[in-house]
Amino acid sequence: MSTKQAGANSTRYSLLEDVGALAGGLTRISTPAFVYDEAVLDQLLTHADRLRQEDRCQVLFAIKSFSFSDALKLMAPRLDGFAVSSLFEAKLAQKANTGGGTLHITAPGLRNDEVEEIGSLCDYVSFNSLSQWDMYRDRIKDRASCGLRVNPQLSFLDDERYDPCRPASKLGVPLEDLVSAFHDDPARLAGVRGILFHSNCDSPDFGELLSTVRHLYSSAGSILENLDWINLGGGYLFEDGQNLSGLHQALDFLKSRLDVDVFFEPGSALIRAAGYIVSTVLDVFPSEGSMVAVLDTSINHMPEVFEYDFEPDVVGHDDDAPHKYLLAGCTCLAGDIFGEYRLPDPLKVGDKVIFNNAGSYTMTKAHVFNGIGLPSVYALTAQGEFVHKSTFTFDQYAARWGLGPHAAV
Ligand SMILES: Cc1ncc(COP(=O)(O)O)c(C=O)c1O
Incomplete structure (x- = not known):
């Protein structure tokens, strides 16, 4: 099992874990379903208030982790804005940005044909490399505050698959290169108004953020x-x-x-505990000594299970419980x-299996291999009602393969 989820699973707020109380509603929803729990979302957003530290930092939400627009609209008034990674995300975030916050973008490869539109949508642009800075900053600098993504070259992760500071990282200007560029050719970097780093993944240890800030300042x-x-990026829980x-010390140090x-632009920390599949x-059938239960979902609805090789949480699982299933x-x-x-209890056909702590990087990475449609989306209100938001249709599936009026290929 990977360490990616380490530390991620101790938050337990869930209404859905009280499955008994919601049994009626659960039988009525069409599965597979992605459910976001508005009461949990509300509790997670109180963390954003704690992070602000008397307004010493502004909290954005990185929508790459979760992009459902009704939920983003709910979150927007409690946030200082959104962080995005592409033109499409920027357009979506702008529509959901009901709180009047700012939009921030960084992406490893901005496209020549999108630069102006990105500049008009986003308030802050962090170029990922010096070459992208050279190519595009003049086309954006009068519209947005421009800066650079920096790779602090201080790694805290053993697994390179999700380490932004891995050797030869493509994510950001290596700190040593930034320092030499400013030294060798300051005119080239005239107009750099800020820097962004994002150098961790699912870390519960803000001491690592403090070390990064100190390291950047000393270099x-x-x-x-x-x-x-x-911009301190995300990557913390x-x-x-x-x-x-x-975090307090890092802010004290900087301020x-x-x-x-x-x-600060967290993703997972503000949404993971609020989502369920x-x-x-x-x-249900035996296979060489194991009982296999086939579900109407797939790891393609939670691709990080496969990418990072971890077992997601399941409501009701207990290491000592009598009935074992694959x-x-x-x-x-x-x-x-x-x-x-x-x-x-034994599982039978028709039973519900619920994956909790599934709010982040599930729907935004989900795909439809084998023609298995994406989960329907429901909001679970604070009153315990499931409100249907969307259902993936055959027409949407067919459009990807060139059939119908909205064909994408
Ligand atoms: C630049 C940037 N900011 C923020 C985030 C959000 O990270 P997390 O969801 O781990 O908090 C990411 C995630 O990849 C990122 O690349």
Whole structure:
């Protein structure tokens, strides 16, 4: 099992975990379903308030982790804006940005034909490389505050698959190159108003953020002194009662030395605990000593299960429970397996299996391999009602393959 989810699963707020109380509603929803829980979302947003630290930093939400527009509209008034990674995300975020916050973009490869539109939609643009800076900054600099994504070259992750500071990283200007560029050719970098770094993944330790900030300042303090803003990226988790002293110290460190606006742009931390995949058991059968339960969902609805090789949480699983099942997805991929789980009661066809802590990087990465449609989306209101938001239709599927008026290929 990968460490990617480590530390991610201790938040337990869920209404859905009280499945008994919601049983009626659950039987009426069409599965597979992605459910976002508005009450949990509300609690997660209180963390954003704690992070702001008396307005010493502004909290954005990185919509790459979760992009459902009704939920973004709900979140917007509690946020200082959104962080996006493409023109499409920028357009979506702008429509959901009911709170009047700012839009921030960074992407490894901005496209020549999108630069002006990105500049008109986004308030802050962090170019990923010096060459993209050279190519595009003059076309954007009068519309948006421009800066650079920096790779601090200080790694905290053992697994390179999700380490933005991995060797030869494509993510950001290596800190040493930034320092030499400012030294060798300051005119080239005239107009850099800020820097963004995003250098961690699912870390519960804000001490690592503090180390990164100190490291940046000790290597590039004179550069930072001339900036208007610093964006600390995402990559950190925060939960009730979590020690935020590393974050406080990082903000103290920056604010006591620099006259900059500080942005923080978490994704997972603000949404993971608020989302569930609800599935129905389609079949149960023995296979060489194991009981296999095939669900009407697939790991393609939670692709990080496969990408990062971890077992997602399942409501009701208990290491000591008597009934053991291999929970499997319904595609032809042999490895479409969620994992081995123990449940208190035997599973039968028609039962519901619920994956909790599934709010981040599920729907935004989900795909339709084998023609298995994307989950329907429901909001679970604070009153315990499931409100239907969308259903993936055959027409949407067919359009991808060149059929119908909205054909994409
Ligand atoms: C630039 C940037 N900002 C923010 C995030 C959000 O990270 P997380 O969801 O881990 O908080 C990411 C994730 O990849 C990112 O690349």
